[in-house]
Amino acid sequence: MRIQVSQELLDRQLVDRDGRLIGKVDDVEFGFDADGVPYLRSLLSGPGVLGQRVGGRLGRMLVLTAERFVTDRPMAPLRIPYALVMRVDSAVWLRVSADELPTSPVEEWLRRNLIGRIPGADRASG
Amino acid sequence: MRKLLAATLGILSAVGGFVDIGDLVAAGQAGARFGMAHAWVLLLGVVAICAYAEMAGRIAAVTGRAVFDLIRERLGARMALVNLVASYLVTVITLAAELGGVALALRLATGVPYLLWVPVAGIAVWLVLWRMRFPVMERVFGLAGLALVVFAVALFWLPTDWAALGRGAVAPDDSGQGWGAYWFVAVALFASTVSPYEVFFFSSGGVEERWSVNDLADARFSVLVGFPIGGFLALSLIATAAVVLRPAGLSVDSLDQVAHPVVLAFGGVGLAVAALAFFAVTFGAALETGLSAAYAAAQYFGWQWGKRVSPREAARFHTVLLVSVLLGVLLLLTTVDPVTLTEYMLIISAVALPLTYLPILVVANDRTYLGDRVNGRALNLLGAVLLVVILAASIVAVPLAIGTRMGQ
Secondary structure, three states: OOOOHHHHHOOOEEEOOOOOEEEEOOEEEEEEOOOOOEEEEEEEEOHHHHHHHHOHHHHHHHHHHHHOOOOOOOOOOEEEEHHHEEEEOOEEEEOOOHHHOOOOHHHHHHHHHOHHHOOOOOOOOO | OHHHHHHHHHHHHHHHHHOOHHHHHHHHHHHHHHOOOOHHHHHHHHHHHHHHHHHHHHHHHHHOOOHHHHHHHHHOHHHHHHHHHHHHHHHHHHHHHHHHHHHHHHHHHHOOOHHHHHHHHHHHHHHHHHHOOHHHHHHHHHHHHHHHHHHHHHHHHOOOOHHHHHHHHHOOOOOOOOHHHHHHHHHHHHHHHOOHHHHHHHHHHHHHOOOOHHHHHHHHHHHHHHHHHHHHHHHHHHHHHHHHHHHHOOOOOOHHHHHHHHHHHHHHHHHHHHHHHHHHHHHHHHHHHHHHHHHHHHHHHOOOOOOOOOHHHHHHHHHHHHHHHHHHHHHHHOOOOHHHHHHHHHHHHHHHHHHHHHHHHHHOOOHHHHHHHOOOHHHHHHHHHHHHHHHHHHHHHHHHHHHOOOOO
């Protein structure tokens, strides 16, 4: 399959099998196969890689803000092997469910320490 | 019958999304100082918001993605982040102004100082966002906001000189206050009708309610009926101010003066209806601006957002929502005057307008997203002309504000 990384992948919404929003394609990672031919290995998502790509003071501020929520720095991005991509349209659809992927550490922290503690956090209001 | 009901509800949401504290202040000031001389600005604003909301709704229905989601794909990560920071700030300042409007409406109804109402308004807005069902909340506040029609009714009750009103609308002049002040008010009024949060909110609502191509006609219908009704209500605010406040030489520096014409016409009942209408439109707009601020952030970063999932599953979205409401309350607790805050808010919104509207026009022409549902030639021409107006308003806003000392 031919795909233009910068046009069709970068900055696009990642969506799981059930339509839940996972994050954006903040960066991509290439690998080399046995013959030394480069291929698209995985999609990366997370404020660490996004901040690097944004660059400058704004990018650094983004990374520093996100890193306040994690203990192991630098922050590891969510790494999604390209083989898990089912199709690409206005979003990048994955074959897996969000539960099978690691949750973002910032989301995890806020869920545990702030939002999850407010009564009614488990009910969707529709 | 069901279809009629659904259409009515869509229109209610559009009306609710249109009138807010910015319209109350800008329309009241325009009418009190310049009579009907800004009626054309309102008309232009309504055409602009209809055209661009239609595009945003179509994008949402065809691609299933909201405006800010696509802004990042089009502008790139860095430019879109700059855009996000600017849009977020403008939206949170708008939220603060709306909360101030809620507090002023409550003061109008109860006589208790508005500052005491600010924390109450903040908590109430957050609670509604946390708990209430989305369509219900839009409709309740849209319906209550229709009480603004009391201003149009008052026009018939008062000894209105309709011919003079009409003349003022078709032959604008500066009323001896200087053209600088005239254009300053024009920019503020224009910004109040095309507030960017309306588009964020409209397109995110479309995604949340899972619009498809089949819903396009309904969405278009609610926009094309609802926003003009909102525009008509704003026009009646200008007209009552022109009839009552202008001859008396009163200026608008609080919501009391905006309500004055209906109090004159209907006494205590008029005051109660006006206070209810002010409360409904500002509270509804506070909900929408709060959500819009959180939508923009979530859609830039790709976080789970919306009210269909539990807050626990959208913890970052709900954190931004909570922080935004808190920031709005804190801004008001600095005792900045809510009407002054609204004036400044309108000027910075005017500056930020192109950040929202330019990307919408670009995406609405992108066949990779929309296929053959891209803009037609006529809509593109209209969109381009309106974009020139938006750019002009954005460029002149700050020089006008400084040059006229905020329209003095």
